[in-house]
Amino acid sequence: MKEIVVDIWGDFACFSRPESKVERLTYPVPTPSAVRGVLSAIYSKPNEFYWQITQVEVLTKPSYVTFKRNEVKEKIPEQPKEAVQVDLTGGGNKGRTQRQTVALKNVRYRVHAKICKRPEFPGTEEQLYNQALRRIRTGQCFFQPSLGLREFTAYFEEGTEPVQPIDLNLDLGLMLYDVFDLHEYAVTKKTKPYVTLFRAQLKNGIMQIPDFDSPDVLRPEV
Numbered sequence: 001m002k003e004i005v006v007d008i009w010g011d012f013a014c015f016s017r018p019e020s021k022v023e024r025l026t027y028p029v030p031t032p033s034a035v036r037g038v039l040s041a042i043y044s045k046p047n048e049f050y051w052q053i054t055q056v057e058v059l060t061k062p063s064y065v066t067f068k069r070n071e072v073k074e075k076i077p078e079q080p081k082e083a084v085q086v087d088l089t090g091g092g093n094k095g096r097t098q099r100q101t102v103a104l105k106n107v108r109y110r111v112h113a114k115i116c117k118r119p120e121f122p123g124t125e126e127q128l129y130n131q132a133l134r135r136i137r138t139g140q141c142f143f144q145p146s147l148g149l150r151e152f153t154a155y156f157e158e159g160t161e162p163v164q165p166i167d168l169n170l171d172l173g174l175m176l177y178d179v180f181d182l183h184e185y186a187v188t189k190k191t192k193p194y195v196t197l198f199r200a201q202l203k204n205g206i207m208q209i210p211d212f213d214s215p216d217v218l219r220p221e222v
Helices: 032-042 080-088 125-138
Strands: 004-013 049-058 064-072 096-117 149-153 155-158 170-178 196-203 206-208
Touching: 004 032, 004 125, 004 149, 032 049, 032 096, 032 125, 032 170, 096 125, 125 155
Parallel strands: none
Antiparallel strands: 004 096, 004 155, 049 096, 049 206, 064 096, 170 196, 196 206
8 A cells, every 4th residue: 555645843742641641741753643633634534544654754853842731621511601600700710720741842754654445435545545645735624733732733745855854763662552443433422432552663763653453552452
């Protein structure tokens, strides 16, 4: 299967480690789920295919920045009138908190991905690839992609120019692969998180990512 190559960059990025539940502590490179989120913002048809990330190249040296962010701890009430009433009575800050964030700044990556067509889709892979490339080349997206956090805007273009990744080797340990079962595209009330992990290594600025069905991907016991 051929691959699509996309350059992704932004001013800030935060790919939160799952073990840091309160404070936001970023991985030095994007997780497969974060990259899949960017590509899905550009082109996504869950009932026809899913994105399989195969490789991430780091084009700029990781540089960190630390700051505090105001975050919401609770969901907004279903009734809009209740939400307005809470704010007017001075209780609007009860559901808010300040959290420390360790993020990346001035990031740029080159990602390689392939389209995995679902068996029930009657069309061809060529159709899906052509549609994806057309949207990437024209800068189209369903919504603005982000780098880990919604306010960290991601920019993208097709990776056509030869670029050398940085010379960096890191053992990243266990990294979050995804929080969904990529084979289950229908989201219902009974859908539960499906956390998968893999042992990530950065060699010469390149992180290879195994296929979702690979035995190298650690998945929950059923």
